Amino acid sequence: MSQMEKKAGLLRRTSSSKKPLKEKVVLMYDEIFSKEDPAKNNPRFWDELFLMKVNLEYLESKLESVDGEEVQRIQDNINSLFHHCIQALGEEHQIKVVNALQTLCALFRGVHQKNKSASGFDIINVLMGFDKAEQRMKDLMERLDSLLCGDGSESLKSLCLKLLLCLVTVTDNISQNTILEYVMINSIFEAILQILSDVSSRGQHGYDAVVLLALLVNYRKYESVNPYIVKLSIVDDEPTLDGMGMVVHQALTEYNRQYKDKEEENQGGFFSTLTSMVGSMFIADADEKLSVQTNEAILLALYEAVHLNRNFITVLAQSHPEIDIAATPATPTPTTPTTPLGTTPPSLDMMSNPELPLDPNLQTSNLLITFLKYASIVMQDTKDEHRLNSARLCLIILTCIAEDQYADAFLHDDNINFRVNLHKMPMRHRKKAVDKNIPSRPLVCAVLDLMVEFIVTHMMKDFPMDLYLRCVQIIHKLLCYQKKCRIRLHYTWRELWSALINLLKFLLSNETTLLAKHNIFHLALLVVNLFNMFITYGDTFLPTSNSYDELYYEIVRMHQVFDNLNCMVLRVSTNTGQWKEAASKVTHALVNVRAIINHFNPKIESYAAVNHISQLSEEQVLEVVRSNYDTLTLKLQDGLDQFERYSEQPKEAAFFKELVRSISLNVRKNVSLNTLSQDVLLKEFSTIS
């Protein structure tokens, strides 16, 4: 605060001592901040003001420096400034429009900076005045709408979107941004859709439009009826939805590419390993180099589209040739500055390219594949909060996808085969897989691979229980679909089984530490029930008879784990305590697995004894299994193929609130109006005016 005063004082001092050297626009601002009506002496004051180049810093700091009482006095002038800004938006003179847009942005920012604690109503009052607020905002939104939809300058459109982004993110918590109430009433949804449906405008503004939409959808999502949610859920125009998918696709592709570049950079020869070794001596975490900053805003947009709009599911499977962004010459566009993240549109030149490139080396790809690749990168490391959030959001999106019948249909479609190169974490005990030889398979295989990969790689002290639960539930949902539709997927289920058994093993060996934080019995129950799905309904979805034998083999082979689990849950369920009920559920779920172990183990032992073999081969065990099915009776368990549908509220509400907050902060940080430098605009408009 003191610093603020100092700054203000400094400003004041300079203004008094060096008045003649001030820009004209600054003088005009000063006039606004005096008590008098600036137009009183100069009737053309407002006209002139918008011809001046905006000094954002000055205006913002001026607004910030005004204290409580002063505000009351100059409120009329600020209202008037706001009013004239809106009027200037309708001007033919494009320079005026640009200046008005920037001034508005400064107004929104400055007033909010000043009044962090103040209620939204005060802010509205300061800016527009209560009585006129409704009309002013209506005018503003209409002007913006017509600017966005008109065939005016692209830079103007870009600036409009930046202004809207600025307005939407001006508070940390979007739901507390009262001005947005007017944005709800005066919807600009249609303008956003139009931008997305048109190839060229999508190329330039698609990114901002999608982020804006994602944020608007999250305004008071749980408290009131948000018209953007309603409207987004019923969009069925394919070019538009496709456009949205393309924007997300491009952003995720760009991320994947950046990651790949970094990865290659890091592995690039001896010298770079040396430097990175040296570097890692100074930088605490060498992995830091590998982490490209995640982009939750675009992921949130993908989530909202998948979650709210059933038609969007078709877009996921809409294939496009995979576009290597690096290969396309980047034509620098003045309107797209490169900032680290947030509102940086990835180079979108190719999106406006009306013809698909004819490069024979291009692999066809679709949004879902790109998303899976992205998820595989993000999920590698969930230590930092952004990546954890990203990983969680990825799994939530996958949950929504796994629940959707249409999505399942194309995930399992035998005719849609793809090679999906998932990123795998380099680990000590396994060498990096040779990516090139991945067979072309239905997409669900990639999803399952991703889940298996996650399960194997995240058994750590800081156990991401929430992610594990989601992961296992996704697998369960996919199995339910396969069972219902009798889809016999040719997948190496063994990998999944052994991953799940290892997970149980991990839970057992870290029981005490994990129990302090998590209900491990719930996860154990889900895992055991996955096995129950295979045991009881395997006939409906396993690809071969052998695979059923292999399931038994795997269970019998790893019987120690199940035995231990059984002991543990018995122990916990007999004690009275917090976990009694949860543990006893696992006991019941284990009944068939135990039956299998108890049935086959003696048979195998006697086979070994009879044949004098100390160590049975796999084939021999399978033989024993095959010949002893008939004497084994299993219990049919209830509700194995039932699952709880995903619902955002109330379970996930807190997560999304936090997520939106962090996205808001990020976007705000990166909305850069200044980058639209006056020179560029002048150059562009000089020919027009």
Place this chain on the structure above:
Amino acid sequence: MEETEPELSPAPSEQNSPSSSLSTSSSPSLSLPSTPCSTCGPHHTIIPPLVVINEGGAELNLVIDAEVAQRACHEVLQKVKLHGDGHHLHNRPDPETPALTTAVKPLKIQEEEDNPEGSAPGSVKSARRRQRHNPSKQSWLLRLFESKLFDVSMAISYLHNSKEPGVQAYIGNRLFSFPNEEVDFYLPQLLNMYIHMDEDVGDAIKPYVVHRCRQSISFSLQCAWLLGAYSSDMHISTQRHSLGTKLRKLILSDELRPAVPRARRDPLTLMSFCPVISPATGPGPPGGDHGLSPSKRTHQRSKSDATVSISLSSNLKRTASNPKVESSQDEPVRLAPQREFIKSLMGIGKRLATLPTKEQKTQRLISELSLLNHKLPARVWLPTAAFDHHVVRVPHTQAVVLNSKDKAPYLIYVEVLECENFETSSVPIRIPENRIRSTRSVENLPDCGMMAEQRAGSFSVVPNYDNDDEAWSVDDIGDLQVELPEVHTNSCDNISQFSVDSITSLESKEPVFIAAGDIRRRLSEQLAQAPTTFKRDPEDPSAVALKEPWEEKVRRIREGSPYGHLPQWRLLSVIVKCGDDLRQELLAFQVLQQLKSIWEQERVPLWIKPYEILVLSSDSGMIEPVMNAVSLHQVKKQSQLSLLDYFLQEHGAPTTEAFLSAQRNFVQSCAGYSLICYLLQVKDRHNGNILLDAEGHIIHIDFGFILSSSPKNLGFETSAFKLTTEFVDVMGGPDGDMFNYYKMLMLQGLIAAKKHMDRVLQIVEIMQQGSQLPCFHGSSTMRGLKERFHMSLTEEQLQVLINQLVDGSMRSLTTKLYDGFQYLTNGIM
């Protein structure tokens, strides 16, 4: 086109122009079945009531009065001479016929020239000749022309052989009286004559073609494509000014619209009287997002990336959003949607050809087709289909790339809705891919109530559609009801029902026990029950797709389609060939079709399957795929069995009914195709070009090497046709009854073919005109073909010949060699 400059030239006169030249004399009772009566009406009054003999008359008076006939013939010839004057008398501006007026030249003296085709085969022809010199004989010809026996085939033959404009003009008019379908069969011949023969023939044909073009969009396009294809062999300089090119341009300029709106179009065609709608001058009606519309926004939208690769203009737009606009624009864009559709299919083929692997091609194909889907439904159709329809969706994931070395032919399945008339019926409303969404928007569909009722009666494949509550319910895999094939429910015991639906009721305290052995058994049983499918092979993606029984495929695609619940829903398929000349295929198709009808007429049970060919240009086209058939190569590769063992596997033991009927089918089709191969000298007969269908028929495909051409001129395949020992084994060995039956069938088939030889020769002969096709290479093509019918041999001699041919083919080493050669070079087994 200079002559069509007047915007609204008097339509009725145009309409009448075809009949004006000659039929003025005959029209009173020579009814033109296809001509709208309203247009004939006014004309009747001008025409003096002339005595005319026609079909109708012939039926009434079985005996044709010779005198009447003679007089009529004189009238005909007289009219031809006065033809030009007649026009001036009527004083009608007639944009189509100025050529006719100039065409009336003094009778040519061509009759003195030698008939280049050698002696006329039939007595009819010589009769014609004589009548030239002897007026009294003219009635003879006329009697023939007017008799019931005079069919399209003869008409085409006379058109081709006659050198006399009068006769040609007469036949040109006579064409109007044949059913459209019959003339359509000879369309390639007609157009080839139009392109490559003298102007008189052209003038005789043109009115008919123009008339038909006015009537039908699909006929117009068909003509345009064929004209383009058959003009392509001309030298570039002559081609530009040729009649064919001009006519093609005229058709494609879309000026041959129905001049008078038909009655049923009236509600839609208010616009058509407004001069604005001329495509060249007028912008589209306001509000429509039509390609011609100047509105910037819609223009940009049409470039949205649904069109990224397929530059379908927005002509091919879907109309769900605004059906009204569409119908009013119906007229200006008559031909455009279909042309765009075809163009985009060809574009896909061209782009696929640039990709190196089958896998990439398949993926690309699927993605391109899914973009194409965005533009459907539209007023487009598959020309190979037999009924009127609109294409509503291309189930893109079902499409497959076919095996070809350097080209990229591909097979697509196309969902269509059958309709009364694709030109006038309204285009179906789009239903989004995601079916549940369509139920939400069901309020928008005017006839949703009716649809629901229809559904309840006939379809059970679409769950959650019946009432609104369900329609609104979320559609997740939890409530997914799967219609299981009957097999499962039949074969499963009680307990397995539990396995299908888990017990959710907790009331049943009694634990339910199941035997692990049962689960395991069911698994292996169900796996065994599954019909034999081919294994998926990324290098041969079409094998799996083609092996799947058609009904099965239809059911599957119907279930997955948002349009599947509609009663008019049909599934079609088509092979798109890009970079291949299908003109020979079309010729082969015609010959096969002709032989088929000959054999049907003569009641000999030879079986062949001509498949539809659509020639789009000299290097592109479409082929109707043969249903339920895979190539012998695929059979052998996938099953690793001999052909006989494969028959046993598919149809059962040798004594079973199924096997025996499959064997009979095999023999009848072998006989048919053996004859075809012999007569047409079909070469390149490796196992990839011979299909086997689910009923045991073989079907030869790929007639790229027929008549005078053979692949690479290696001199392989000297045998008359392909008859391997494997074939003979399926027939029960060389001493079996079935093998004798095979030879007997061939003999009967050859005798029948010989009897109607002219009908076959004529097809080939006309197409030879002006053609550079390799099958016409050399000078002896026609002679060789004719010789293979062995006109001079007696039945006994023919039998000997057949035996020789069969023995020769069986012993032929070259067949084996050729298969080996194919295996080495193309990997075809």
